[in-house]
Amino acid sequence: MSDVIAADQLRLLIERVERLEGEKQGIADDIKDVFGEAKATGFDVKAMRTIIAMRKLEKHKRDEQQAIVGTYAAALGMQLAFDI
Amino acid sequence: MSDVIAADQLRLLIERVERLEGEKQGIADDIKDVFGEAKATGFDVKAMRTIIAMRKLEKHKRDEQQAIVGTYAAALGMQLAFDI
């Protein structure tokens, strides 16, 4: 592969990453905006984050990771009313 | 605002966040794929990251410069019809 071709390829790869990172940042900003909007409406952002985390846990309740948490909770005799 | 409306609003806000987080994760995966491709082609990923970081810094500096020039222009009542 000639150096010229390699340089072009590298430039393309870098530009793809940069564009994707730009989009990613844009979405991060959107998320921040949504939370800002929620806050302005009177919702508690921290509680919302907790709910979102819980829903993610529920969604992945078949994960190995969640199974381990369940096992540990059982070992400690914790009453998980929120069934993982 | 009735409780029903608030609950609906809350659900919508949370679902928007969840959808955005999903998209964000998708883009993060795309970025990883690009680096994987680069690596497979024989490029040094770490060096690429360094270049990207440097370009971001430079862009940042350029943006700052633009902001300063813009401020001066505004102070002089100039209409800047083109990008600096």
Add this chain to the structure above:
Amino acid sequence: MSDVIAADQLRLLIERVERLEGEKQGIADDIKDVFGEAKATGFDVKAMRTIIAMRKLEKHKRDEQQAIVGTYAAALGMQLAFDI
């Protein structure tokens, strides 16, 4: 208050902070060690962190914060098997 006295006082305050920060760092290191030990014994550190976070929630289940989470969860019809 003379400058000499003020300087001495300032030095004392700063040294107190520095000593406390040293102790804090020492404890942070101890925590890391405990997790390292847990890992070496075969426990899953991430799951342990989840359990610790849950126990903290339980401990503060009378918090206003938890009440809000409960309210939101109820509004979304979430089944909280883990009673907050």
Add this chain to the structure above:
Amino acid sequence: MSDVIAADQLRLLIERVERLEGEKQGIADDIKDVFGEAKATGFDVKAMRTIIAMRKLEKHKRDEQQAIVGTYAAALGMQLAFDI
């Protein structure tokens, strides 16, 4: 290792972490108190933080220097009986 023993071990590890985190929080509170005291006495807390950060940086640099000197000394087979 039986499950009972593992559960006990897990509980002990978690309780150790929890106790350490409690101590850490206590020290964080102490630090906050010292800054509160300093502020009440008329000192500029932000400036104090800057000084503390600078001293930490300097200590860091000094430690690095010591490490380098120590390395050289070791290379020469010297016994350093005193702090550099």
Add this chain to the structure above:
DNA sequence: ACAGAAATAAAAATGC
């Protein structure tokens, strides 16, 4: 697979 480093996300604190 693991340790260590870097990046990101979340929480806390200060100042207005």
Add this chain to the structure above:
DNA sequence: GCATTTTTATTTCTGT
């Protein structure tokens, strides 16, 4: 009280 800035915590990545 809100917004900004700092800290802290978690996650992710990379090299060994």
